[in-house]
Amino acid sequence: MKAKVQWNVKESSYDPSVKTAQSFKVKGTVTLPDRVENPDGINLITAVNVTVKAGRTAKIADPADNKIKGISSDGYTTQSKITFEAVGAGMDNENPGKGDTRYVPYNWKVLNTNSWSQAPYTAAFGITKAGTYTLTVVFDQQKYTGSKWENTGSQDTKQVNFTITQGQQITATPTPQPNSANQKKAVQTGDTTNIAPFVIILVIAAGCIAGVVVYKKKKK
Structure with a gap:
């Protein structure tokens, strides 16, 4: 029964x-x-x-683990290309369960605000004026619903201060080159060639001509 x-x-x-x-x-x-x-x-x-049995405990990401990597506080000049990467806590959770949380990089700012729409969360920039600057990255908190990640409306901010120094200015000094016209003129007026041999040759030639004339007269 x-x-x-x-x-x-x-x-x-x-x-x-x-x-x-x-x-x-x-x-x-x-x-x-x-x-x-x-x-x-x-x-x-x-x-x-x-x-x-024990239930699954949701993995709650710690905002303290949000990082800005690849950038230091100094060592940059106005000629440097600065690169960095934003890493959100819980971004390595490849098998999330309902209730899990993570932080996703949302935007970054030095002089202007720039946003990411998807990974990779990297960026590069340069600054042409020396000084001290601050890189700010904002992270969005997301919660897994069981089928997808959704923003919770909570955010976390991380900052890094860095210094830019003036880059070295390289100036090229040209080597003066002689003017072609002046060079030609200098050769004409400054020619030190010994002309004595040419004068002697002309004198000998003239003597030969005179000898021929005298010889012909005597023969007559």
Whole structure:
């Protein structure tokens, strides 16, 4: 014979807020089927022992673990290219469960505000004026619903201060080159070639011509 039992869990020691394993007793009242009588007045109150296994504990990301990596406080000049990466706490949770939380990089700012729409959460920038600056990164907290991540409306902010110094200015000094026209003129007026051999040759040639003329006259 089968009979229904109405269990009274509310009167047990079970605490649904406790995530660890629990063992407790639940009492119930037996309801007899139609046309079944209880002439001996058997007690219709029964009880069972129940054990509830430990439930899954949600992974709550700690905002203190939000980081800005790859940037230091100094060592940059107005000629430097500065790069960094924003790492949100809980971003490495590849198998999330309902109630888990994480932080996702939302935007960053030095002089202007820039936003990320998806990973990778990296950026690069340069500054042309020396001085001390602050890099600010805002992280959005998200909670897993069981099927997707949703923003909770809570945010966390991290900052890094850094210094920019003036970069070295390199100036090229040209080497003067002589003007081609002046160079030609200098060669003409400053030629130190010895012209004596040419004069001697001309004198000898003239003497030869004179000798030929005299010889012809004598022959006549």
